[in-house]
Amino acid sequence: MRVIWNGGELLFRLDPEDEITGKASDGYPVKLATNSCHLSGVPGDAHPDLFAVAAWTVVAPWTRRRITFDRAVSAEVAAALHDGWGIEAGPVSAEPRRAGSVLAISYSGGADSVAAATVYPEAPFVHFRRVEHPRIPNRWPHYRSDVLARLARQTGRDITIVESDLEYTLAEPRPGYPEHQAVAAGALLMADRLGLGGLGFGYEMGSRWLGGGRYLLRYTPDNFLWAPHGAWGRLFAAVGVHIVLPVGGVSEAVTMRLAVNSDLKDQVRWCLRGTDGPCRTCGKCLYKELIMAAVERRPLDTPITADRPVARKWLKPPPYGGQEMIEYGLARVPGIENTLFATALSHLRPTEESTSWLDRCYPPAIDEIPEPWRDQAATFMAEHVGFMNEDDRRRVETWGA
Ligand SMILES: [Zn+2]
DSSP: OEEEEETTEEEEEOOTTOOSEEEOTTSOEEEEOOSEEEBTTOOTTSOHHHHHHHHHHHHGGGOOSEEEEEEEEEHHHHHHHHHHHOOEEEEEEEOOOOOOSEEEEEOOSSHHHHHHHHHOTTOOEEEEEEOOOTTSOOOOTTOOHHHHHHHHHTTOSOEEEEEEOGGGGEEESSSSOSSGGGGGHHHHHTHHHHTEEEEEOOOOHHHHTSOTTTTTTOOOTTOTTTSTTSHHHHHHHHTTOEEEOTTTTSOHHHHHHHHHTSTTGGGOOOOSSOSSSOOSSSHHHHHHHHHHHHHHTOOOOOOOOTTSGGGGGGGSOSOOTTHHHHHHHHHHSTTGGGSTTHHHHHHHOOOHHHHGGGGSBOHHHHHTSOHHHHHHHHHHHHHHTOBOOHHHHHHHHTTTO
C-alpha cells in the first residue's frame, strides 16, 4: 500500500499483494469502492505519525504486507503497525509526537457518546460529518449527517466538525467507516492544533468487555479494537492520542439513563434517518426503544410489527448482538411477552436479579483510563452509577462461557 496526502486529500495505491476485499478489525467483510477521500479543514502540517494513523484507519482492511507513507514516520508507529497487524511500515525516521494534555470527545450525538461527554463536562468535541464523495453516487440520501451536525453544534460545547467523504471508500456492505477508528481520522489530524493527549469514545461495556459484534457473547479483556493494550490502543498511544472509554464500564441502560438526564438530552440522537426526531422504524430505533422502555419502566412503544424485515431477527432464537441489553429489557418492560420480543423472552427468561449487574460500573474499565483523566471518571461513576461487587464482576468475566 502506498499512501499520499495532499492537504486533507488522501490518495492510496494498492501494491500487487493487496486486495480490494478485506476484513475490518471487527472481522466484518468489506469491499473497496475507490482509492481517494478527503477531510475538510485539517492542517497540512500535522505530525507525520498523525497522517499515518489517520490513513491506516481507512486503508487497513486492504493492506496485506507493507505500507509506504509519503513522509517518514516514527519507529514507534512502525512498531505498532508491525506488532498489531504484521505490516512493514516506512520510511522510518521521524521523532515521535509528544502527547498533549487535552482530552476531546469523539462526539456522534448518540446516547453513548452523550454519556461519555457527561463524564467530562469541560471536554471539547470533535464531530465527524459525512459528506458526499465527488466520484461515488450517493444512494443513501436518508442519512442525515446535517441534522446530527446541527444538533452537535447546539450542545454549546467547544466543537470541531470535520467533514469527510471517507465512508464512500467502502462499496460493501454500504458506505461506512472502513475501520471503526476512521471516525477519529479528523480528530487525529487536528490533534496538534487541539493539543490532544486523549480521545474519548462512547463505546460502552458491551463493545469493550462483552465482545460487541465480533466476539459475540464472549468476555473480551484483550479486545483488539478498544483495549489500551490492543492493536488499535497501542497505535493511538504511539501518536500521543490515547483511546479513552469514559463509559466503557457501564451498559447501554446506564448510558441511556445518563444521556436522557444530562444537559445534552435535547441533542441526543442515535438514529441517522429522522429529521425532527428518531425515525422509530429502523432496527436501531427498535433496539434503543427496548432499552429506553426498560429504563423508564413502561411498555414498549413502537410502530414496528413482527412482519417487518427489521423484526425478523427477533423471531429467531438467540444469540443476539447486544444480548445483555436484550435480557435487561426483557426483564423490565411490562407486557414484553405480547410484543415481537416474545420469542427472545421464551428462550432467555431473564429476571431483574439476573440482569442487575448491568446497572453498575465494571471497575477495570476505570483502571484502564489513562492517569490524567482517571480520577474524574472514577468520581463520576461513584456518584452517578455505583460500582459492581464481586458477583457482578463474575457476570462480566463469565459472559458467554
Ligand atoms: Zn431510526
